[in-house]
Amino acid sequence: MKKQLILEDGTVFIGEGFGSEANTIGEVVFNTGMTGYQEIISDPSYCGQIVTLTYPLVGNYGINRDDFESISPAIQGFIVKEAADLPSNWRNEKTLHDYFQIKKIPGIAGIDTRKLTRIIRQHGALKGAICGIEEDVDTVLEKLRASKLRNDQVKQVSTKTPYPSPGRGRRVVLVDFGMKHGILRELNKRDCDVIVVPYNTTAAEILNLSPDGVMLSNGPGDPKDVPEAITMINELLGKVPLFGICLGHQLFALACGANTEKMKFGHRGSNHPVKELSTGKVAITSQNHGYTVEEESIINTRLEVTHIALNDGTVEGLKHKDYPAFTVQYHPEASPGPEDANGLFEQFLTMIESEIQEGASK
Numbered sequence: 001m002k003k004q005l006i007l008e009d010g011t012v013f014i015g016e017g018f019g020s021e022a023n024t025i026g027e028v029v030f031n032t033g034m035t036g037y038q039e040i041i042s043d044p045s046y047c048g049q050i051v052t053l054t055y056p057l058v059g060n061y062g063i064n065r066d067d068f069e070s071i072s073p074a075i076q077g078f079i080v081k082e083a084a085d086l087p088s089n090w091r092n093e094k095t096l097h098d099y100f101q102i103k104k105i106p107g108i109a110g111i112d113t114r115k116l117t118r119i120i121r122q123h124g125a126l127k128g129a130i131c132g133i134e135e136d137v138d139t140v141l142e143k144l145r146a147s148k149l150r151n152d153q154v155k156q157v158s159t160k161t162p163y164p165s166p167g168r169g170r171r172v173v174l175v176d177f178g179m180k181h182g183i184l185r186e187l188n189k190r191d192c193d194v195i196v197v198p199y200n201t202t203a204a205e206i207l208n209l210s211p212d213g214v215m216l217s218n219g220p221g222d223p224k225d226v227p228e229a230i231t232m233i234n235e236l237l238g239k240v241p242l243f244g245i246c247l248g249h250q251l252f253a254l255a256c257g258a259n260t261e262k263m264k265f266g267h268r269g270s271n272h273p274v275k276e277l278s279t280g281k282v283a284i285t286s287q288n289h290g291y292t293v294e295e296e297s298i299i300n301t302r303l304e305v306t307h308i309a310l311n312d313g314t315v316e317g318l319k320h321k322d323y324p325a326f327t328v329q330y331h332p333e334a335s336p337g338p339e340d341a342n343g344l345f346e347q348f349l350t351m352i353e354s355e356i357q358e359g360a361s362k
């Protein structure tokens, strides 16, 4: 079934549809990872976006039961050069096509995704539509240009009610802004007694759970769309150790008086070099973000930049000068991607231990 991909700048690509036959509209973003498509598809931070992969062969090892980052994928659509019909892997359970049919996600294959990526890099983020070949391009373009991107993605993907993920270790309240399961896995691996709470939980409700530390998860959209979370973080600051990832990092920066801005085309992939300023050490990191903390806005705050991106110098990590709190823009839970940054979970737990020691000696 032929389908077309129409970008708001008027570019039209023709390809072959797979997965759901529905039409879709979203912000088109590119990911440069060579593997990890299942983790990408199921990362809730892509809610509202149509994702394209620069790597051309997608679906080769199928979809398995282990690699999901959420139960239900939140992406609007998927664009690939080639979608494998015959995956080969001992863990393979179904093809990309079958999975997308079940989850009602429209896909389009046969697209020159590197050309598409160049267009996005030149123009900056673009809205796009995947639709049937019979649709009139001008009509779709009109609809596309008039369409507004959603601003309630966190509400869509966050848990509606709190739930526990018990352990015998330190208690961590994990605020779910669209959490990747990898974060929960990393905390559970370290025996943390985790309670996952919705994005709009208040600081008082969180403190009532007697946390030893609070984690602020990743999540979709513009951090400024979730003002209630900014208030909550501001009220938690100094009362409990904090660790934030991606959207959690951006919300933390806003709560501390810094600013965030939309990037031209963002960072999405599993090969982004990040430098830790205190040691000069470089880690290869997994990333997925379209917003960033504005560096100049940090000057008037009590924040310190701890990490920067080597590709474009943007802020990749922050810590508070007065309180036990640090955050990173990249994904230390490493799914998909390298495990270079995994030590940050240890850092969080060490911070929790030293706060407990300090409390005991007072």
Ligand SMILES: NC(=O)CC[C@H](N)C(=O)O
Pocket (backbone or CB within 6 Å): 045, 217, 218, 219, 220, 221, 222, 223, 245, 246, 247, 248, 288, 289, 290, 291, 292
């Ligand atoms: N992965 C994330 O948490 C992404 C954060 C935010 N939605 C952004 O695009 O910048």
